[in-house]
Amino acid sequence: MLSRVYKGMLGILFLSQASVASAEMSIEIIGAGEYQTPVAIAPFGGDVKLAQSIKDVLVSDLLRSGLFRMIDPEGSSQRAPAEVIYPDWQARGAEALVIGTVAAKVNGRIEAQFQLLDVVKQVKLSDQTVSADEGQARAIGHRMADLIYEKLTGDKGVFNTRIAYVNRIGQKFNLVVADSDGYNEQIMLSQNSPIMSPAWSPDGSHLAYVSFETGHAVVYAQSLFTGQRKVLADFSGSNSAPAWSPDGKQLAIVMTRDGGSQIYLVRPDGSGIRRIGISDAIDTEPNFSPDGQYLLFTSDRGGSAQIYRMPAKGGLVQRMTFGEGNNYSPRYSPDGKSFVFTHYKSGKFFIAMQDFMTEQMEILTEGGWEKKPSFAPNGKLILFASEARGRGILATVSRDGRVKQRIFSQSGDAREPMWGP
Amino acid sequence: MKRFVFSIVSVVLVSMLAACASEKPKEIVAAPIVEAPVAAQPAVVETAPIAAPAAVVDQLNDPASILAKRSVYYPFDVFAVQDADKPLVQAHAKYLSEHSERNVRLEGNADERGSNEYNLALGQRRADGVKKMMILAGAKGSQIKTASYGEEKPKAAGHNEASWAQNRRTDIVY
Numbered sequence: 001m002l003s004r005v006y007k008g009m010l011g012i013l014f015l016s017q018a019s020v021a022s023a024e025m026s027i028e029i030i031g032a033g034e035y036q037t038p039v040a041i042a043p044f045g046g047d048v049k050l051a052q053s054i055k056d057v058l059v060s061d062l063l064r065s066g067l068f069r070m071i072d073p074e075g076s077s078q079r080a081p082a083e084v085i086y087p088d089w090q091a092r093g094a095e096a097l098v099i100g101t102v103a104a105k106v107n108g109r110i111e112a113q114f115q116l117l118d119v120v121k122q123v124k125l126s127d128q129t130v131s132a133d134e135g136q137a138r139a140i141g142h143r144m145a146d147l148i149y150e151k152l153t154g155d156k157g158v159f160n161t162r163i164a165y166v167n168r169i170g171q172k173f174n175l176v177v178a179d180s181d182g183y184n185e186q187i188m189l190s191q192n193s194p195i196m197s198p199a200w201s202p203d204g205s206h207l208a209y210v211s212f213e214t215g216h217a218v219v220y221a222q223s224l225f226t227g228q229r230k231v232l233a234d235f236s237g238s239n240s241a242p243a244w245s246p247d248g249k250q251l252a253i254v255m256t257r258d259g260g261s262q263i264y265l266v267r268p269d270g271s272g273i274r275r276i277g278i279s280d281a282i283d284t285e286p287n288f289s290p291d292g293q294y295l296l297f298t299s300d301r302g303g304s305a306q307i308y309r310m311p312a313k314g315g316l317v318q319r320m321t322f323g324e325g326n327n328y329s330p331r332y333s334p335d336g337k338s339f340v341f342t343h344y345k346s347g348k349f350f351i352a353m354q355d356f357m358t359e360q361m362e363i364l365t366e367g368g369w370e371k372k373p374s375f376a377p378n379g380k381l382i383l384f385a386s387e388a389r390g391r392g393i394l395a396t397v398s399r400d401g402r403v404k405q406r407i408f409s410q411s412g413d414a415r416e417p418m419w420g421p
Numbered sequence: 422m423k424r425f426v427f428s429i430v431s432v433v434l435v436s437m438l439a440a441c442a443s444e445k446p447k448e449i450v451a452a453p454i455v456e457a458p459v460a461a462q463p464a465v466v467e468t469a470p471i472a473a474p475a476a477v478v479d480q481l482n483d484p485a486s487i488l489a490k491r492s493v494y495y496p497f498d499v500f501a502v503q504d505a506d507k508p509l510v511q512a513h514a515k516y517l518s519e520h521s522e523r524n525v526r527l528e529g530n531a532d533e534r535g536s537n538e539y540n541l542a543l544g545q546r547r548a549d550g551v552k553k554m555m556i557l558a559g560a561k562g563s564q565i566k567t568a569s570y571g572e573e574k575p576k577a578a579g580h581n582e583a584s585w586a587q588n589r590r591t592d593i594v595y
Contacts, residue, residue: 194573216568238545241538261542282542328536
């Protein structure tokens with residue numbers, strides 16, 4: 001009797017703790033950019049609650065980049081450029097100022113009108129209006145952050161982009177799509193069999209991935225809009241490692257139907273399968289160059305796992321990584337000039353980057369259980385899987401290695417992340 | 422009063438337990454996944470042809486037989502069947518060659534070192550290597566299916582060699 005009560009209580013407590021954990025999400029930022037632009041964001045006019053929630057997203061996006069620090073706008077009620085007293089902001093140390101107004105419109109849309117001002121030169125840098133459907137306040141904050149980031153750094157922002165990853169909770173595997181800050185999670189697929197290797201179509205409309213639901217590895221492609229999916233490859237043995245070509249017209253996949261793990265091309269409807277690599281080694285994890293001409297991939301043809309490159313049409317294979325340790329999971333940078341990969345040495349996994357010109361490997365992280373890097377669309381940040389406090393988590397590192405963030409979401413293990421468009 | 426104190430103590434205990442458990446999701450994960458191919462193997466019922474002598478006992482059900490062993494183990498990043506496991510693979514091949522109505526599924530696995538995709542490929546190569554050896558020893562290719570789980574279904578969840586050694590494995594599943 002006692003044990004039954006005990007078990008019941010354990011169940012209830014366990015559930016309540018799990019749900020608390022899943023409701024909380026925290027992001028830790030470590031390090032800072034070489035120079036952090038001081039930015040003040042004045043309280044927005046209009047709907048107070050909405051204004052605050054949009055501002056919160058905007059502030060946390062800018063802080064996460066490591067390139068900005070926030071100047072306290074305490075006491076300011078300046079809402080229009082004409083009301084701005086520049087010497088006041090200069091005295092507070094701000095170089096840039098954001099003012100604006102948000103409103104919930106009768107048509108169910110939310111609208112934010114905002115100006116970015118250069119406090120030093122006392123000029124308006126931009127004047128924009130951003131709108132979204134009701135309930136999409138986060139999207140407005142991300143869009144504003146993108147526009148401000150781009151004006152102040154010259155690089156495109158990635159706050160309004162999405163990521164995909166696999167979350168494992170006990171025996172359950174969820175394929176998750178979320179905003180780039182980990183919020184706004186949507187589960188695309190939930191099952192008790194493993195899911196691996198999500199890959200974004202270039203237009204962000206589809207995810208290809210590997211699922212074991214039929215007892216072996218099969219490649220599927222699923223629409224994010226309709227949720228409908230189709231089989232891309234289901235041959236005997238393993239079908240895996242999907243990667244879209246930049247024009248979205250084909251995917252590179254890996255199959256074992258003709259022997260070992262080899263690279264093939266297939267159209268997004270599953271037709272036109274043809275083999276492009278021939279080796280008696282493991283060849284896997286293909287990734288297209290931004291111009292679609294080459295594939296980077298992982299192979300153990302030299303005796304240990306290393307990164308190689310070959311023309312996407314097939315042809316001469318070139319080894320890219322040398323030296324001690326093993327290397328896995330290559331991904332081109334968006335400008336095609338370098339690639340990131342997982343480096344394994346002396347029992348630790350690191351995120352590393354290599355320039356095609358210099359052929360020098362640069363290690364970006366401290367090392368630990370760090371795997372599967374992918375670039376943000378602007379090439380400035382790298383998303384990867386890490387581990388902290390006994391859990392699999394998502395993490396990012398800036399391209400120069402200076403700014404890192406760790407995203408703690410949910411209660412499960414985050415794995416296999418991929419930054420989308 | 423006593424009862425009240427007791428219930429507080431048990432709530433605290435339970436909550437500590439729950440906290441402990443929730444901090445170690447990996448260990449929770451491991452428990453239900455653990456496969457015990459030998460013990461969990463359902464007693465296979467021979468669809469014995471009427472003409473066959475009634476006294477024939479299926480070796481597969483004999484816990485003393487080498488066939489009771491259903492896993493092949495490997496060193497790190499190696500897919501060749503090791504000498505120690507060759508008699509086991511050959512015994513299963515012989516059994517299959519003598520029981521053409523039987524089929525097996527070979528499930529390759531890898532430890533968590535390496536990328537998930539590389540480990541999927543490695544697990545597949547391990548399973549395919551066992552298949553090749555079984556065919557050389559007399560089994561028919563049509564009796565054998567292979568699959569890989571890579572590092573996705575670890576038998577042991579630790580980040581250490583003791584766990585990894587158990588996870589570098591091909592399971593022979595009848």
